[in-house]
Amino acid sequence: MRLLFPLLLLLSACSLTLPVRGRVGDARVVGEATGFLDGSGKLHLLADDGRDCTGAFQYAEGRRSGTGTFACGDGTTGTFAFNSTGQQGVGFGRTAKGERIRFAFGGASTLDLQE
Numbered sequence: 001m002r003l004l005f006p007l008l009l010l011l012s013a014c015s016l017t018l019p020v021r022g023r024v025g026d027a028r029v030v031g032e033a034t035g036f037l038d039g040s041g042k043l044h045l046l047a048d049d050g051r052d053c054t055g056a057f058q059y060a061e062g063r064r065s066g067t068g069t070f071a072c073g074d075g076t077t078g079t080f081a082f083n084s085t086g087q088q089g090v091g092f093g094r095t096a097k098g099e100r101i102r103f104a105f106g107g108a109s110t111l112d113l114q115e
Contacts, residue, residue, distance in 0.1 A: 014036060014037040015034050015035065015036050015037070016034065016035050016087075017032050017033070017034040017035075018032065018033055018034075018035075018087070018088070018105045018106040019031075019032055019105065019106070020032055020033050020043060020045060020103055020104070020105045021103065021104060021105075022091075022101070022102045022103025022104060023100070023101070023102050023103070024045075024047055024051070024053070024072075024076070024078070024095065024099060024100075024101050025095065025099035025100065026049075027047040027048055027049040027051060028047065028048045029045040029046065029047045029048075029051075029053070029103065030045070030046060031043060031044045031045035031046055031053075032044060033057070033105050035057075035059070039058055039059040039063065039066075040056065040057070040058055040059075041056065041057045041058070041059070041066075041068070042054070042055065042056050042057075043055045043056070043057065043068070043070065045070070047072075050074075051072040051073065051074055051076060052072060052073045053070050053071065053072040053073070053076070054070065054071065055068055055069055055070025055071065056068055056069060056070075057069075057080075057082070059084070063084070063086070064083065064084055064085075065081065065082065065083050065084065066081070066082055066084070067079065067080065067081050067082075068080050068081075068082070068091075076095050076096070076097070076099075077095065077096045078093055078094060078095035078096060078099070078101055079093050079094065080092060080093025080101050080103075081093060082103075082105075084105075085106075087106045087107060088104070088105060088106030088107040088108040089104070089105055089106060089108055090102075090103065090104050090105075090108050091103050091104075091105070
């Protein structure tokens, strides 16, 4: 039983949460992405047009890039790809309706969102 608390404490430290900002279509989004030790992750975004979106992502081997999906409360869905330095990065994608998705996370500059 004495080992349970340190183990739980260690496991809780096996993630990294970073701020996210960008655009889905014309809407600005802000939120956060949490990456886990196994290379998976989750995200939560709030758009200035009222959309509330959640998603999941998976790093590729080498952990410098990955892909993900998201869904919003209004029915909007989409896919994206991203590049990461570990503490920051940028991503691009499309919604199912063809809207562009652009975002930066961690310390990445919004200038990095230029395609």
